[in-house]
Amino acid sequence: MAVSTKKQLPKVCRECHRVVDGETCVICSTSNLSTDWSGYLVVIDPINSEVAKKVNINLPGRYALKVR
Amino acid sequence: MTESEGAEEETTLHYFAIKTTSKQERTVADNIKKAVDQTDIKVYSVMAPKELQGYVLVETPEKLNRMEQLIERVPHARAILRGETALAEVAHFLVPKPVVSGIVEGTIIELIAGPFKGEKAIVKRVDSGKEEITVELYESMVPIPITVRGDNVRVIDRGEDR
Numbered sequence: 045m046a047v048s049t050k051k052q053l054p055k056v057c058r059e060c061h062r063v064v065d066g067e068t069c070v071i072c073s074t075s076n077l078s079t080d081w082s083g084y085l086v087v088i089d090p091i092n093s094e095v096a097k098k099v100n101i102n103l104p105g106r107y108a109l110k111v112r
Numbered sequence: 113m114t115e116s117e118g119a120e121e122e123t124t125l126h127y128f129a130i131k132t133t134s135k136q137e138r139t140v141a142d143n144i145k146k147a148v149d150q151t152d153i154k155v156y157s158v159m160a161p162k163e164l165q166g167y168v169l170v171e172t173p174e175k176l177n178r179m180e181q182l183i184e185r186v187p188h189a190r191a192i193l194r195g196e197t198a199l200a201e202v203a204h205f206l207v208p209k210p211v212v213s214g215i216v217e218g219t220i221i222e223l224i225a226g227p228f229k230g231e232k233a234i235v236k237r238v239d240s241g242k243e244e245i246t247v248e249l250y251e252s253m254v255p256i257p258i259t260v261r262g263d264n265v266r267v268i269d270r271g272e273d274r
Contacts, residue, residue: 083161085160
């Protein structure tokens with residue numbers, strides 16, 4: 045019953061580095077997306093997070109650390 | 113004085129490393145977010161850098177025992193490291209340096225992926241913007257420039273001693 049399904053990497057907005065579910069970024073409304081990315085950052089509370097401040101993120105969500 | 117010290121201590125952020133099942137770092141980061149939504153445990157961010165395989169880093173104002181409670185609810189999270197780290201120690205993960213940073217013209221490299229895998233080559237040009245390098249194979253009869261991705265090569269000789 046082993047089904048070999050390769051997990052597809054979600055797309056990331058090249059501008060805001062946000063992990064996007066559809067075909068356009070909801071924040072930048074751009075379709076400039078990439079599947080070639082690495083490093084993952086989940087920001088839950090951008091107001092109190094020092095990490096979010098360091099990478100200039102002010103919206104909670106899932107982000108990539110590096111996008112090509 | 114003591115009051116302000118107390119307030120400062122309350123807002124001190126802790127950075128803990130959580131050991132995860134291999135290749136499940138992203139899943140664990142997502143699961144931590146879900147677990148945080150369901151409990152009153154505060155976590156401000158979760159980081160899963162590519163360089164740090166098998167671990168995720170959490171930024172939290174909570175103490176270690178609260179984090180232990182949290183990871184019990186998180187699938188694929190195996191343990192929490194007892195020591196904690198600081199932002200200064202993990203900040204370099206946030207700004208990954210370009211993969212071509214240690215490569216200059218004349219560097220001898222080995223291709224580690226693609227059709228020329230295993231071949232040695234000499235670097236002719238470095239494009240740090242695109243993170244690509246143009247190389248010429250050692251063994252080829254005629255010099256044909258090949259452009260490859262910066263992460264598809266391994267540096268053999270930087271040519272510093274020459």
